[in-house]
Amino acid sequence: MAITKxxxxxxxxxxxxxxxxxxxxxxxxxxVTNCQDVFDYVLSSKDPILKAKQTLLLTCNxxxxxxxxxxxxxxxxxxxxxxHIGTFCHLDCTYCILQSYFHPxxxxxxxxxxxxxxxxxxxxxxxxxxxIGTGEFTDSMIWELWTDLSSLLVPAFADQQYATLExxxxxxxxxxxxxxxxxxxxxxxxxxxTHRVITREEHSSASLTARLNAAAKCASWGYPLAFHFDPMxxxxxxxxxxxxxxxxxxxxxxxxxxxxxxxxxxxFMPALKKIIQKRFPxxxxxxxxxxxxxxxxxxxxxxxxxxLYRSMVSRIRELAPHVCIYLCMEDNDVWKESLGFIxxxxxxxxRMLDERxxxxxxxxxxxxxxx
Amino acid sequence: MNDIENIQLSAVKLEDNTYRITTKAKVDDLAxxxxxxxxxxxxxxxxxxxxxxxxxxxxxxxxxxMYLGWKEIPxxxxxxxxxxARCVSYAIADNALQRPLNLIEIxxxxxxxSTVITDDDALAETASKxxxxxxxxxxxxxxxxxDLATPIQDGILANTISLAMALELAKFDANIGVAFAxxxxxxxxxxxxxxxxxxxxxxxxHRENTTIENLLxxxxxxxxxxxxNLDRAQQRQRIREYLTQRRFPTISRxxxxxxxxxxxxxxxxxxxxxPPKDFEGSSYTxxxxxxxxxxxxxxxxxLDRIIQSKGLAKFLSK
Numbered sequence: 001m002a003i004t005k006x007x008x009x010x011x012x013x014x015x016x017x018x019x020x021x022x023x024x025x026x027x028x029x030x031x032v033t034n035c036q037d038v039f040d041y042v043l044s045s046k047d048p049i050l051k052a053k054q055t056l057l058l059t060c061n062x063x064x065x066x067x068x069x070x071x072x073x074x075x076x077x078x079x080x081x082x083x084h085i086g087t088f089c090h091l092d093c094t095y096c097i098l099q100s101y102f103h104p105x106x107x108x109x110x111x112x113x114x115x116x117x118x119x120x121x122x123x124x125x126x127x128x129x130x131x132i133g134t135g136e137f138t139d140s141m142i143w144e145l146w147t148d149l150s151s152l153l154v155p156a157f158a159d160q161q162y163a164t165l166e167x168x169x170x171x172x173x174x175x176x177x178x179x180x181x182x183x184x185x186x187x188x189x190x191x192x193x194t195h196r197v198i199t200r201e202e203h204s205s206a207s208l209t210a211r212l213n214a215a216a217k218c219a220s221w222g223y224p225l226a227f228h229f230d231p232m233x234x235x236x237x238x239x240x241x242x243x244x245x246x247x248x249x250x251x252x253x254x255x256x257x258x259x260x261x262x263x264x265x266x267x268f269m270p271a272l273k274k275i276i277q278k279r280f281p282x283x284x285x286x287x288x289x290x291x292x293x294x295x296x297x298x299x300x301x302x303x304x305x306x307x308l309y310r311s312m313v314s315r316i317r318e319l320a321p322h323v324c325i326y327l328c329m330e331d332n333d334v335w336k337e338s339l340g341f342i343x344x345x346x347x348x349x350x351r352m353l354d355e356r357x358x359x360x361x362x363x364x365x366x367x368x369x370x371x
Numbered sequence: 372m373n374d375i376e377n378i379q380l381s382a383v384k385l386e387d388n389t390y391r392i393t394t395k396a397k398v399d400d401l402a403x404x405x406x407x408x409x410x411x412x413x414x415x416x417x418x419x420x421x422x423x424x425x426x427x428x429x430x431x432x433x434x435x436x437m438y439l440g441w442k443e444i445p446x447x448x449x450x451x452x453x454x455x456a457r458c459v460s461y462a463i464a465d466n467a468l469q470r471p472l473n474l475i476e477i478x479x480x481x482x483x484x485s486t487v488i489t490d491d492d493a494l495a496e497t498a499s500k501x502x503x504x505x506x507x508x509x510x511x512x513x514x515x516x517x518d519l520a521t522p523i524q525d526g527i528l529a530n531t532i533s534l535a536m537a538l539e540l541a542k543f544d545a546n547i548g549v550a551f552a553x554x555x556x557x558x559x560x561x562x563x564x565x566x567x568x569x570x571x572x573x574x575x576x577h578r579e580n581t582t583i584e585n586l587l588x589x590x591x592x593x594x595x596x597x598x599x600n601l602d603r604a605q606q607r608q609r610i611r612e613y614l615t616q617r618r619f620p621t622i623s624r625x626x627x628x629x630x631x632x633x634x635x636x637x638x639x640x641x642x643x644x645x646p647p648k649d650f651e652g653s654s655y656t657x658x659x660x661x662x663x664x665x666x667x668x669x670x671x672x673x674l675d676r677i678i679q680s681k682g683l684a685k686f687l688s689k
Contacts, residue, residue: 287577289619291649301622302651333653 001053001090001204003027003107003146007038009059017111017147018058024146025056035059042104049279052105053090056146061085061110065119069136074294075329076343079350081132083120083165085149086110089139091170092203094280095231098137100272109143113152124160129354129367135168135189144173151180158183161364164357166226170205172214178221184362187259188218189226192249194241197233201285208245212252219257224360230264230328234288234300234308242308243315255320259360260353263309263338264328267299295329302334309338324356375413377443378424383416383433387425390462390483394475394528395431402435410436410445415461417449424448427458428465456487460501467502474534475524477503478516485514512538520545522552531556536565543583550587557596558607571614578618625650632686639673641666655687 006027012018013031022029032038038057045051065084071077086109088098098105110116123130134140134153143149150167157165158181167177168189177188190211193201198208206214215225227249232242266285273286290298299305309327316325326349327335332342343349350371358365414429426433427449436444449458463480466472472480480503481494488494491507499505504513516527516537523540526532532540532555540548555565576583586592595601595609616623629646638644645656657677661667677683 284577284580287574289621291622291651293651299651301619301625301649303625304621331653 001092003054003056003090005041005055006030007032007035007041007055007057009035009057011060012058012111015058015111017113020148021056021058021109021111021146038106039104042106047279048104049099049275050092052088052107053092055107057106057108058111059108060112061115065110065116066123066132071329072295075331076327076335076349077329078131078326078353080136081123081130082136083116083132083134083153084110084137085116085134085153086143087137090142091139091205093170093205094201094203094276094283095233095266095268095272095285097268097272099275099279100269101137109147117152117156120156124163127162127364127367128371129357129363130163131166131353131357132163133166133168133189135166139169139171140167140189141169141171141173144171144176148176150176154180154182154186157185160185161362162367164224164361164363168226168228170202170211172206172210174214174218177218177223182221182223184222184224184360186223187226187357187361188215188223189228190215191228191230192245193229193231193233194238194245196235196241201233201280201283208248212249216252219253224259225253225257226259226261228262228264228328229312230262231266232263232308232312233266233285234304235284239308239311242312246312246315246319250319255323257360258320258323259356260324260326261316262326262328263312264330265300265305265308267293267297267329269297273298294331305330306334306337309334313339324352326353374447375445376448377445378416378448380433380437380442380444382423383444384419384423384425385433385437388430389425390427390458391430392428392462392466392472392476392479392483393430394473394479394524398431398435398438401431402438405432405435406439413445413447415449415465416446417453417458418451420451428462459483459487460497463501463503472503474513474527474537475517478513481510481514482517515541520549520552522549522556526552526556529556531559532565533562536562539566539569547583547587550584554587554596557603558610559603560607564607564611568610568614571611571618575614575618622649628686632680632683635682636677636680638677639670641670642673642677644677 003025004027006022006025006029008018008022008029008031010031010033035057038055042048042052042055061084067082067084069077069080069082086107087102088105088107089096090107123132153165154177157163164185164187166187166189168191170191174188177186192208192211195208198205215227219225229242229245232238266288270292276283276286289301289304291301293299313325316323325339327338335342343352346352351368354368354371357363358368410432412429412432414432415427416424416429417427418424433444462483466476467480480501481498484494484498484501484503488497491511495505495507495510498510504510513534516524516534519537519541523532523537527534527537532552540551543551551565551569554568560568572583572586576586591613592610595606595613598606601609633644636644641660643658645658647654659667659670659674661670
């Protein structure tokens with residue numbers, strides 16, 4: 001989806017990054033002294049969410065660039081950190097939680113990179129193994145079209161030994177990664193889904209084949225890889241189709257390059273249901289057998305989740321027995337039933353993933369001390 | 372306004388309902404009153420540009436006089452060139468300022484008013500002076516009601532359909548709205564249950580790639596609704612169970628299996644085994660009620676039987 005309107009926060013109008021983005025977008029900009037003007041512009045639309053996807057605000061992040069992933073105690077969390085470089089996304093996935101997460105959602109990019117770099121420096125100075133990603137409040141790679149974000153972040157991570165950066169995407173915007181010095185500290189990651197879900201629900205995203213080909217390219221450039229089957233959608237015949245995706249994955253990518261694969265089934269805040277009904281009346285994604293989870297989010301009935309996970313784990317293990325598989329936001333019952341073990345058997349999920357990161361991203365194991 | 376004038380009833384265009392506010396069609400009570408004490412308040416009619424008259428207010432009075440066989444009727448006649456906004460105001464005021472209007476009548480009044488006032492705020496101001504709601508937002512909603520199909524309007528008048536539900540039904544095709552209105556009237560269910568029924572049918576239709584109309588015509592659903600051996604409460608329960616099972620087949624199957632296990636355990640009335648809500652959590656709860664140690668010892672044996680139950684163990688390990 002193309003950006004049709006550019007707003008610039010007056011405080012950042014002379015920042016080099018601002019000038020560069022404006023030049024690449026080739027759009028006239030409206031300078032605002034109060035970002036509420038942008039929110040008002042978006043909210044005045046009949047479909048504020050769609051409008052927000054076409055409206056870019058260049059501004060400052062006045063708060064933390066590094067945040068803890070908003071997990072919950074009810075389910076096993078991986079202790080991930082978020083590198084908060086911007087918000088929202090111009091892809092238009094029906095199920096996107098960001099539609100109800102921000103009020104209102106606005107495509108914002110933070111250009112105060114001196115603060116970003118300073119906070120990253122502090123993080124590295126802690127010398128603790130950290131897994132951090134930009135793909136929680138936005139898609140990591142959509143910004144490649146107009147910014148130099150990856151060329152800022154990837155070399156910065158390359159110069160330290162304790163943190164790994166995960167760039168998670170549904171796009172193929174990877175060319176900027178090719179010539180960067182990464183030192184294995186950046187993981188190129190893709191969200192994967194069945195052809196049916198991608199075409200029906202992940203509007204404007206790249207096809208499965210394109211994503212996997214992009215992953216193979218990144219692997220050829222030496223990047224470690226990760227894949228996230230999340231959100232998996234349960235429908236008639238889904239197991240067979242997800243297994244085909246697994247098959248295609250390992251036909252395209254060497255399992256030895258994969259740091260981890262996560263599995264997670266669709267879950268959403270109840271408020272998202274009405275948004276999906278309104279914005280995507282043709283989508284049937286919200287009519288599965290959902291219950292209210294312990295964290296208040298809607299999620300599939302537990303036995304149905306276990307059945308799909310079991311099937312996926314079995315197929316992945318057949319094709320890639322040594323690949324690390326983990327579940328996103330599930331409890332010990334589901335872990336035990338699906339994977340045959342619980343994270344505590346291996347020191348907990350964060351520890352499991354930290355060790356994979358150490359192994360694949362060549363991090364310093366001393367970073368585990370004190371964690 | 373002009374003086375009272377006797378006109379031929381045959382000259383009144385009875386089929387013209389432009390200014391009709393009232394929803395009451397029966398006139399026998401009014402006819403009896405007129406017969407006894409006469410027509411106290413003459414209807415208001417308007418001369419048409421061609422020939423004859425249209426009724427502005429007094430539809431029932433004119434119908435009652437016709438019912439009584441009158442040939443002439445005393446009326447107040449408005450000139451053909453009178454401003455339409457005045458006629459609308461007369462029609463509404465003659466009804467709204469004399470008696471409480473029902474929701475359909477309010478809707479008709481607002482719809483009529485909107486033919487002469489297009490601005491929402493101005494309309495609300497005038498409506499307020501005529502005894503109608505003064506909230507522009509509410510008026511926008513109410514205005515739609517009088518365009519709904521007759522069975523839905525009947526449901527509103529019979530208090531089986533609320534304004535909120537009527538507005539929800541307005542979003543469906545007319546025939547589906549009518550079908551729901553008929554079911555609500557038949558089952559006499561409140562707003563929450565009405566909504567639940569609509570949501571279940573709508574979501575089943577999405578899941579099964581069919582239409583609500585097709586579902587409502589299905590044999591299984593018709594059988595429940597048309598079964599004369601079931602009373603209203605039984606029909607309500609059966610339809611709800613049927614739709615819930617169809618909307619959530621796996622969950623319903625698991626609940627059914629659990630109930631079966633409980634039945635097989637033949638639990639003492641002092642024991643209750645409660646699964647986690649929606650089977651999502653990990654902990655089952657076993658409640659024991661006892662009043663002394665001896666009773667607790669008695670229950671211990673029964674508890675052992677639960678622990679040894681292979682069926683329950685199998686269910687819990689799934």
